[in-house]
Amino acid sequence: MAKKNQHIEKAILMDDREIEYVWTDNPPQGGMKHTYFTPDRKFAVQFFNKKEDAESPQMKARLENIVGLYNPTLSEEEGGALGNTRETATYFSNLYCWPAALIKSPQFGVVCPVYPPNFFFGKHAVKNGVNLDLAGKDKKSRWFTSRTSKWLTDDECGNFQTMLRLSISLARAVRRLHTAGLSHSDLSSNNVLIDPRTGTCVVIDIDSLVVPGLFPPEVAGTKGYIAPEVLETMELSFDDPGRKLPCAATDLFALPVLLYEYLLRRHPLDGPKIYSTASTEEDEFLQYGPKATFIENPQDTSNRPDDLQVTIHDLGPHLEKLFLQAFVDGMHDPEKRPTAAQWEKALVKTWDLLQPCRNPNCRGKWFILHDLRRPVCPHCGQRIDARDVMHLRLKKPMRGRRGQWQQVGEINLYDKMPLFHWHFVADVYPDEKMQDRSMQAYISHQGEAWYLVNNALTGMLSPKGNLVPVGQAVWLRDGEMFPSCNEQNALLLEAVKG
């Protein structure tokens, strides 16, 4: 093998600061850029493979906007996005690997933070006896959602709860881009790294973003994540009016593909249907393009595998509705696809319906309990006793109608379940703006009885109207209602058994 040839080089940033990086003669290469690292490996220093890209004024303008005006990982006062506070900037810097600076010399390039260590495989990610060395490789999400997951340890693959957690983060990350008018344009299992053990994700390859008002990047996209209309018109020239280019609506195809993969560990278009026997290319083109058929399309079952165990129905009503909207109504009609904000909201609501599986060997470990006529874990078939289920309905006072309440949420209870601010106060959401993420109360399940233990709320009352101070609990009994706290917009809680 050739010896590794390397030495320290210096690059000059746009603001004349210098940055050192380790030059090597065989740097890792992506489709567009090659990458070096700073000596401390905290930053990646990337240069373009092609001279045209490095010298393109459009590329430069786009990246300047991405690093500055549209940067959600910098506060407004630090030169980041308008209205961005330090807290939201910190929140989002964990969700994206956002370009930090631009290089002007020796040639135009980009400096990006290196993603945190939990997004690289460690030494024990692979099952014993499997001849595969992944230590140090990045955790592209495909590892966990395809056939390749069978080589990984169960611990590395996480469980249904951790996958739901990182799904919320991804929807939020895409929602933030779209709110600013940006679109990612190449969301895929290669550009979203996930760590299912901790339930976290990070969006990478931010430099092909579509920035409002600027010339869009010419991205090829990744197999399986390209929106059908983009694939269908790919042969047209770049400036043909019929050509569909990556935009927010195409992100809204790729996003649910990823969410579907995370939650169900399969691809929504990969089914048994043969679209053409003329050639593999033709078959594949139709499968992901003009004839793309959702494997769980209820009206057209031609692509449905016969061994589907867990389906979108098992994900609960909020997600089932959106997946149908995205992959049936919106498959070939981009306008009908749910927005990232809708996904975020539905995922958060679904989170509140989680229930731990009682089977210690269940691989999913958690499931969505939404149908009490069939209280069965879809991952392993374990049944739970419907009499042993308790939930809380969250009710918000109706404006102008004293004494009337509107249901705004529902949570499935389990022992030691933590509850937060957004469970007790109307119009508070567990998003980037919510700074207080401390546990306000928790559930205790003892024998047949369920308790809501007050951890930090003031003004919680029992159904009989007695004050429940911090450290004491309300006994939850079927049909009883009580106010959770005395904050403005406090929600009324109703306990419902079975």
Added chain:
Amino acid sequence: MSSYVRRLPVYLLLDCSGSMSGEPIESVRQGIKMLVNELKGDPQALETACLSVITFASVAQQTSPLTELMLFKEPKLEASGATALGGALKVLRECIDKEVRKTTENQKGDWRPLVFILTDGLHTDDDEFDRQTADIKTLKVANIIAVGAGPYVEQATLKRITDNVLLMNTASAGDLSKFFAWVSGSIKMSSKSLDAKPGGAIELPPPPQGFTIVP
């Protein structure tokens, strides 16, 4: 679920003639090892790519049948004898016929195979070479990339096999290691990108430094 995954068959046609003995053949051994390890680190490549090795010296033979990466065993390579490149193309066509799945009414077909030919000299089996190259370009059974190493390679000959011809200066350890790194990059890229135009040209990463594309 796994049955809906298409495979990407990859054939390596490796010159094992006498001139490759010593450092070059050792570098090829190392190169194959590196290639397999590298591909196993990429989830899409690991999921879809299958690898086969066909060697050619005085005779051509398939030394490793088309195998998924996790089960791939490196072939034993020895360098001696002549350069039966024509014979290698014949073996390639037989193997593709036998090993690559076609799309039928009830089976998802494999991708068009990706073939890398590495040679450091001129073929020695003219008749077979003429027979094989007569229609190989028009049949388009595979996407073929021919790479010539060193001063004894004839560009025009390689061009008869495929339009994708690359030249590297030497069959040195350094160049061969770069060659295998580039093959790995090409396979990874092919496993991710999607051919919008059936039968169109394939996209490959830029060749390594010091390699020239023959126009």
